[in-house]
Amino acid sequence: MRNELLFNNKRWSIPDIINKALLDYQQWQESLNIHRHDIDQKEQHKDNNIIKSLWDVLSKAQDYCCFVDASWLSLTDYAGIGWVLYDKNANIILKGMASIPPTTTLIEAEVEALRSTIVELRNLGYKGVLFCGDPSTIYKNITIQDPKEEMK
Missing domain, CATH: 1.20.5 (Single alpha-helices involved in coiled-coils or other helix-helix interfaces)
Known part of the structure; x- marks a missing residue:
């Protein structure tokens, strides 16, 4: 108008x-x-x-499924890492998060997130955990064994 x-x-x-x-x-x-x-x-x-x-991911897990992720901004900023542990019924069992010193790349931060999560869950006694995360290149090529089996 x-x-x-x-x-x-x-x-x-x-x-x-x-x-x-x-x-x-x-x-x-x-x-x-x-x-x-x-x-x-x-x-x-x-x-x-x-x-x-x-549910598709949980059906492939032996006992537990852990989703791991990292957040990376730059070479000079601290990175953030986090993980969530689910049981076979999709119940959240544990969560963890932390900041880590600066890393050179996002992949390095993702690997550190996975490493620290594995150490934490192993220290807590969790076994039969399927780990999932962003860069499939990391997760495709890793097989985690029980340290007791490695000593045999």
Whole structure:
């Protein structure tokens, strides 16, 4: 309506302005509802995928599954590491997190996160743990043995 007034010198009556405002409001509400519905469907689908993938991973675990992650910003900043230990029923058993001295790369921080998690869980006596994390190159090539078996 403002453009009509500025460019075409057309004036609208007060009832027309109110009707146009109500129509714009209704269209706005409809578009918001459609957008919210789309977001809800995407979130629901996303949540279902997460739950399925968690169960897929847990089904491969012997007794426990531990998800390990690291956060790395730069060569000079401390890195953050964290892990969550689940049982076969997807119950959280333990969580851990720490900051570590700066590392040269994200992979180095991820490896340190895995190493410190393995040491911690081993010290607590957990066995049959499947470890999962971001860089699959690390996890594909690692086999962890019980130290008692290594001594035999």
